[in-house]
Amino acid sequence: MSAVAPLLQADALSVEFPVRRGILRREVARLRAVDRVSIEVRAGEVLGIVGESGCGKTTLGRAMVGLIAPDAGTLRVEGRDVATLSPDERRRMTRDVQMVFQDPFASLNPRKRIRQVLELPFEVHGLAGGAERDARIRELVALVGLSAEHLDRWPHELSGGQRQRVGIARALALQPKLVVLDEPLSALDMSIQSQVLNLLVDLRERLNLSYVFISHDLSIVEYLCDHVAVMYLGRVVESAPAAQLFASPRHPYTQALLAAVPDPDPRRERPGRPLDGDVPALLHAPGGCAFHTRCPLVQPRCRASAPDLRVVDTVGLQRAACHLL
Numbered sequence: 262m263s264a265v266a267p268l269l270q271a272d273a274l275s276v277e278f279p280v281r282r283g284i285l286r287r288e289v290a291r292l293r294a295v296d297r298v299s300i301e302v303r304a305g306e307v308l309g310i311v312g313e314s315g316c317g318k319t320t321l322g323r324a325m326v327g328l329i330a331p332d333a334g335t336l337r338v339e340g341r342d343v344a345t346l347s348p349d350e351r352r353r354m355t356r357d358v359q360m361v362f363q364d365p366f367a368s369l370n371p372r373k374r375i376r377q378v379l380e381l382p383f384e385v386h387g388l389a390g391g392a393e394r395d396a397r398i399r400e401l402v403a404l405v406g407l408s409a410e411h412l413d414r415w416p417h418e419l420s421g422g423q424r425q426r427v428g429i430a431r432a433l434a435l436q437p438k439l440v441v442l443d444e445p446l447s448a449l450d451m452s453i454q455s456q457v458l459n460l461l462v463d464l465r466e467r468l469n470l471s472y473v474f475i476s477h478d479l480s481i482v483e484y485l486c487d488h489v490a491v492m493y494l495g496r497v498v499e500s501a502p503a504a505q506l507f508a509s510p511r512h513p514y515t516q517a518l519l520a521a522v523p524d525p526d527p528r529r530e531r532p533g534r535p536l537d538g539d540v541p542a543l544l545h546a547p548g549g550c551a552f553h554t555r556c557p558l559v560q561p562r563c564r565a566s567a568p569d570l571r572v573v574d575t576v577g578l579q580r581a582a583c584h585l586l
């Protein structure tokens with residue numbers, strides 16, 4: 262194992278939300294949206310987080326950038342426990358880890374011109390004023406393929422692709438090391454998706470960035486990511502280097518997800534078949550293995566106890582949580 266600390270490391274990270282009922286909004290239960298997730302991202306790496314809607318991937322991404330405080334577990338940035346940082350150190354950390362949101366329209370303030378949108382990170386962190394800030398903002402729009410003329414526009418005057426480029430520029434304003442990309446392409450037209458994807462690939466190389474790429478589009482994940490974690494109802498059920506996971510998925514849930522994707526390689530035979538039905542509501546998450554209500558291989562013990570995530574290959578790179586492995 263490398264002696265250099267991962268850029269970002271989550272260790273048994275959990276995030277819960279209260280469920281409130283009645284006029285007094287009393288807390289009647291807690292939903293565990295992220296359940297003891299342990300993952301890491303190394304410098305220069307792209308980690309994909311995949312799973313159906315409601316599997317907790319967006320909540321995990323928000324916890325990674327500090328938008329949601331975890332209820333348990335540890336989050337480290339370059340080896341330093343975020344919970345032990347002083348307020349100044351934490352602000353510095355938020356500069357290193359930024360986020361691009363799924364809906365570029367909802368994430369831009371409609372009452373601010375693009376110039377003001379891009380000025381905000383500098384204002385919040387007290388960085389670069391006057392002519393220097395102006396020059397940095399012009400560099401940023403050029404970096405994401407927009408022109409200085411876009412700076413005076415309102416968000417509604419831009420196309421979806423242009424708005425997402427602004428979202429990316431805003432995330433890059435403070436020169437982060439890691440960007441968490443939460444379904445950055447899913448709100449865009451198909452014709453625009455490849456342009457924004459190419460931009461992300463180009464920026465990664467030019468700026469030596471690391472990404473956490475949250476997506477339900479497995480074709481893009483296979484193309485872009487070095488390592489993949491598959492989530493189901495808040496837990497990681499399988500993780501592996503991307504090439505290994507796509508060539509040899511081991512968990513029945515991963516197999517089902519991949520079986521639903523058209524495979525461009527006709528020689529590759531994928532096990533499993535696509536899933537029926539939806540993910541159960543988190544409030545009524547099944548006991549034991551949470552996947553047992555949809556798993557084609559379910560056994561009596563699957564209902565009784567939850568399997569741990571453990572190594573399932575000979576070199577220790579692939580992990581899965583299934584009693585049969």
Ligand code: SF4
Pocket residue numbers: 512513514550551552553554556557558559560563568582583584585
């Ligand atoms: Fe299926 Fe049982 Fe494995 Fe869960 S533990 S994935 S229900 S076989």
